[in-house]
Amino acid sequence: MKSTLCHKNFVCSFFVLTLGCVLLFITSCGIVDPVERTHENIYQASSDFNYEIAAGAGKVLEISNINGPITVTGVTNSTTVRLWGARAAGSDTEADAEAFLEKVAIDFSESKEKISVETSQPNETNGRDVSVVYYARIPYDWSVKIENINGACQVDSLGGEVSVKLTNGNTLLRQIHGNAYVAVTNGQVEGALYMPANGHIQMRSTNGLIQLLLPQSTSARLSASVTNGSVQVEGLELSESKGTRRSIEATIGSGDGRIELATTNGNILVKGM
Numbered sequence: 001m002k003s004t005l006c007h008k009n010f011v012c013s014f015f016v017l018t019l020g021c022v023l024l025f026i027t028s029c030g031i032v033d034p035v036e037r038t039h040e041n042i043y044q045a046s047s048d049f050n051y052e053i054a055a056g057a058g059k060v061l062e063i064s065n066i067n068g069p070i071t072v073t074g075v076t077n078s079t080t081v082r083l084w085g086a087r088a089a090g091s092d093t094e095a096d097a098e099a100f101l102e103k104v105a106i107d108f109s110e111s112k113e114k115i116s117v118e119t120s121q122p123n124e125t126n127g128r129d130v131s132v133v134y135y136a137r138i139p140y141d142w143s144v145k146i147e148n149i150n151g152a153c154q155v156d157s158l159g160g161e162v163s164v165k166l167t168n169g170n171t172l173l174r175q176i177h178g179n180a181y182v183a184v185t186n187g188q189v190e191g192a193l194y195m196p197a198n199g200h201i202q203m204r205s206t207n208g209l210i211q212l213l214l215p216q217s218t219s220a221r222l223s224a225s226v227t228n229g230s231v232q233v234e235g236l237e238l239s240e241s242k243g244t245r246r247s248i249e250a251t252i253g254s255g256d257g258r259i260e261l262a263t264t265n266g267n268i269l270v271k272g273m
Helices: 002-029 094-101
Strands: 043-054 060-067 070-075 080-091 105-110 115-120 129-139 143-150 153-158 162-168 171-176 180-186 189-193 200-207 210-214 220-228 231-234 238-244 247-252 257-265 268-272
Touching: 043 094, 043 105, 060 070, 060 129, 070 143, 080 094, 143 153, 153 162, 162 171, 171 180, 180 189, 189 200, 200 210, 210 257, 220 231, 220 268, 231 247, 257 268
Parallel strands: 060 115, 060 143, 070 129, 070 153, 143 162, 153 171, 162 180, 171 189, 180 200, 189 210, 200 257, 210 268, 220 257, 231 268
Antiparallel strands: 043 080, 080 129, 105 115, 220 247, 238 247
């Protein structure tokens, strides 16, 4: 009986010892689930790009990005579309950063209607930092359509239509003389706009303020509302005005165009300039 008990104790001790060694071996080898792998992003690989394309008759530039800011500027009498910037990938080793950067591409397509530029990269980055920074110069009378997930957007000196859709990032529009449509989830919207005759401005944000500067000669029907915040109008003569601290409907000038502003969490400020 004593011999049998000792044998069982020996087997149990051997099993526990063996299991411990196996776990120690696995831990020391650093085996982890590849899906859960994270990168300290100590090393960064980057590559610049620079393209110039004949403007053609399309008059629309589309840019779709995932991570990184976008800046577009209109140039009077320009006959080309110039696009430049940089791709970057960060990882815990130089080799991995370089290898992953090769998977990040700038895809171009051109048609009679438009020039389209899109960031292409793997859906799973496993913690690596990946970004593409875009700068573009286009003819002044062109229109631009921008979509971005993470990154700010700036559009300057443009006579065509501006359309911006962001998930996380601020939008700044300056010296815009065309219609403007902006939708932001998390970020503020600022703009200095000169509406065309019977023009349309629409700005919406879920979390962030909206600040709009308009010439005192603007003619439009204004509608602005917030859920948590306040609406304020300064330096513009309003008629047929009605509203509360959180919403307003009014006529600026003869009310030829339309201005629609709305945010859930944030203030709205409309100022004359």
